[in-house]
Amino acid sequence: MIEAVDVPGKILENSEIASGIFRIEIEAPEIAVSALPGQFVTLRISQHSLPFLRRPMSIALANPDNGVIRIYYKVVGIGTLLLSELSPQASLDIAGPFGRPFSFSADYTKVALLGRGMGIAPLIFKALTEAMAGKEVWAFFSARSMSNIFGEQELRKFGVNFYFGSDDASKMSSDYLLQYFFTIAKSEKFDYAATCGSKRMIRLIQDLNKTQGTFAEALVEQKMACGIGFCKGCAITILNNFERKTVLVCRDGPVFPANEVIVDEL
Amino acid sequence: MSFEPDHSIEIFGVKWKTPLTTASGTFELGDMARKLFDLNDFGAITLKSLTLNPREGNPPPRIAEVDCGLLNSIGLANPGINYFLEQILPKIKSFGIPLILSIAGDSIEEYVSLAQKLSKIEGLMALEVNMSCPNASKRMLEFGSNPKDSYFLVKEICRVSHYPIIAKLTPNCLSIQDIALAVEEAGANAVSLINTLIGMDVDLLLKKPITGLPTAGLSGPAIRTIALRMVWEVYKVVKIPIIGMGGIIRAEDAIKFFLVGASAVALGTVNFIDFSASKKIINGLDSYLRENSFASLKEIIGLAHKSLEFMRCGGD
Numbered sequence: 154m155i156e157a158v159d160v161p162g163k164i165l166e167n168s169e170i171a172s173g174i175f176r177i178e179i180e181a182p183e184i185a186v187s188a189l190p191g192q193f194v195t196l197r198i199s200q201h202s203l204p205f206l207r208r209p210m211s212i213a214l215a216n217p218d219n220g221v222i223r224i225y226y227k228v229v230g231i232g233t234l235l236l237s238e239l240s241p242q243a244s245l246d247i248a249g250p251f252g253r254p255f256s257f258s259a260d261y262t263k264v265a266l267l268g269r270g271m272g273i274a275p276l277i278f279k280a281l282t283e284a285m286a287g288k289e290v291w292a293f294f295s296a297r298s299m300s301n302i303f304g305e306q307e308l309r310k311f312g313v314n315f316y317f318g319s320d321d322a323s324k325m326s327s328d329y330l331l332q333y334f335f336t337i338a339k340s341e342k343f344d345y346a347a348t349c350g351s352k353r354m355i356r357l358i359q360d361l362n363k364t365q366g367t368f369a370e371a372l373v374e375q376k377m378a379c380g381i382g383f384c385k386g387c388a389i390t391i392l393n394n395f396e397r398k399t400v401l402v403c404r405d406g407p408v409f410p411a412n413e414v415i416v417d418e419l
Numbered sequence: 420m421s422f423e424p425d426h427s428i429e430i431f432g433v434k435w436k437t438p439l440t441t442a443s444g445t446f447e448l449g450d451m452a453r454k455l456f457d458l459n460d461f462g463a464i465t466l467k468s469l470t471l472n473p474r475e476g477n478p479p480p481r482i483a484e485v486d487c488g489l490l491n492s493i494g495l496a497n498p499g500i501n502y503f504l505e506q507i508l509p510k511i512k513s514f515g516i517p518l519i520l521s522i523a524g525d526s527i528e529e530y531v532s533l534a535q536k537l538s539k540i541e542g543l544m545a546l547e548v549n550m551s552c553p554n555a556s557k558r559m560l561e562f563g564s565n566p567k568d569s570y571f572l573v574k575e576i577c578r579v580s581h582y583p584i585i586a587k588l589t590p591n592c593l594s595i596q597d598i599a600l601a602v603e604e605a606g607a608n609a610v611s612l613i614n615t616l617i618g619m620d621v622d623l624l625l626k627k628p629i630t631g632l633p634t635a636g637l638s639g640p641a642i643r644t645i646a647l648r649m650v651w652e653v654y655k656v657v658k659i660p661i662i663g664m665g666g667i668i669r670a671e672d673a674i675k676f677f678l679v680g681a682s683a684v685a686l687g688t689v690n691f692i693d694f695s696a697s698k699k700i701i702n703g704l705d706s707y708l709r710e711n712s713f714a715s716l717k718e719i720i721g722l723a724h725k726s727l728e729f730m731r732c733g734g735d
Contacts, residue, residue: 154450155450155451155454157451157454157455158454158455159455159694159695197692197693202487202639202640202668203486203487204484205484205485205486205487205488205489205639205640205692206489206691206692207691207692248455248694375479375480376479376482376483377482378484378491378688378691379690379691379692380691381451381455381691382447382449382451383446383447383451383452383690383691384444384445384482384491384493384691385444385467385476385481385493385496386480386481386482386491386493387479387481387482388475388476388479388481388496389479399475399476399496
């Protein structure tokens with residue numbers, strides 16, 4: 154069943170939360186009502202041809218009660234630059250939700266989420282959903298700079314065990330965070346782990362899957378033109394039952410079982 | 420005074436309720452299409468090219484955004500004709516949309532074999548011969564880039580198919596007029612043009628081509644003026660209808676294609692960007708016809724040529 158719709162969303166907020174990193178909130182009740190963690194929306198930033206393509210963005214929060222979709226984005230090119238210049242109250246063509254979400258099951262109770270850089274965004278949605286379902290949630294987020302880590306306040310508010318590290322930190326470096334995660338994983342025995350934003354983190358949870366049987370999923374990125382399975386542009390190769398298989402990130406993913414992801418080919 | 424202009428057309432003896440189709444490879448008929456698009460806006464849906472065997476497609480990255488356009492090196496990824504006929508066609512036929520199926524091959528035998536298989540299927544509108552994919556084999560591109568090969572290819576397909584044959588032409592050739600004349604002579608019932616232009620882009624950071632295959636097909640508004648020029652040229656020499664395409668994203672673009680001689684137009688890359696483009700184009704076309712007092716779309720097809728004849732005749 155496809156729930157996706159294409160609607161004119163209303164921008165409620167579009168603010169820079171750290172250097173070059175923005176949080177945008179868009180009112181789009183038709184999308185917020187069905188969006189799940191791991192799914193994405195696509196934004197048509199301009200009705201003219203600049204940027205030419207829509208921009209796929211991970212959903213960082215969808216609130217069915219007030220109909221608001223939250224997205225975090227980093228200004229990296231002309232598309233995100235023009236997006237950052239849009240003012241509240243402006244209308245923005247938003248379509249979605251698209252893609253295969255993270256799995257959700259009452260069977261697992263201890264959840265580990267590993268995010269790096271902008272890959273933190275979809276994990277915020279996942280963390281809150283799991284926490285609200287009464288799960289024990291641990292978040293391990295890292296970024297190049299401490300100021301680029303977001304979501305701490307709201308995650309802590311919902312009782313998420315929040316750990317972070319950054320490349321520029323003197324105490325908790327990104328490297329140390331992962332070592333720390335591994336130590337915790339040994340004692341805590343997570344039964345579910347998800348990651349986004351780092352090849353190294355995918356390898357870590359692949360390892361966890363092998364050694365502890367943790368159900369592990371990775372959200373992967375690939376350049377997309379359409380986001381709806383038409384253009385066949387976002388293909389990657391995965392390992393499915395030990396056989397190489399070409400799949401589309403937009404439709405078959407963006408979330409895949411971590412052990413199917415061929416990290417070296419991403 | 421307000422009236423409803425007639426935007427229906429007739430191509431190879433078949434009535435299209437609107438002059439819009441989809442460019443092969445840019446649309447997939449299924450649940451997503453039904454959810455996001457209004458399929459009633461289209462007179463026909465042209466599907467992605469089918470090959471005899473499944474094709475995984477080219478290595479990633481397969482797409483890159485460029486100024487006013489898109490580079491792609493998909494490489495005809497498709498599940499193969501047998502899977503399509505068994506698993507996909509029965510479902511999409513139930514949608515009741517007129518279908519144009521596109522075929523592609525590495526040899527005349529492969530095309531003929533595909534056309535034969537599809538001739539046994541009932542209820543299709545037409546077959547489109549993709550003799551111009553820049554991302555598959557060199558051989559395929561060669562079919563479409565010289566008149567002799569184009570002629571023999573289309574002739575053999577026409578021999579085995581009872582369906583109308585549309586030859587999809589490539590802009591990557593010396594003279595598109597010669598190719599169009601050759602396929603008309605061979606029995607094609609219509610031509611569609613243009614396929615993508617071969618281009619490339621370079622990743623400055625990695626210092627290598629931006630797509631997995633170094634060269635890729637360019638589509639989008641960047642190629643529109645070239646496509647218009649080619650439809651203009653082909654209209655001058657052939658009698659069969661032209662399905663025009665290349666960078667159409669709004670009504671004005673489509674109208675220009677009709678004025679230079681297209682009987683129908685295909686929406687391609689815009690399907691990735693604007694899911695309601697078809698609606699805007701139909702509405703814009705109707706408004707244009709109304710505002711210029713044309714009762715039907717047929718009256719404006721090729722009209723830009725007539726203005727030129729008038730000038731040559733020394734009219735005032």
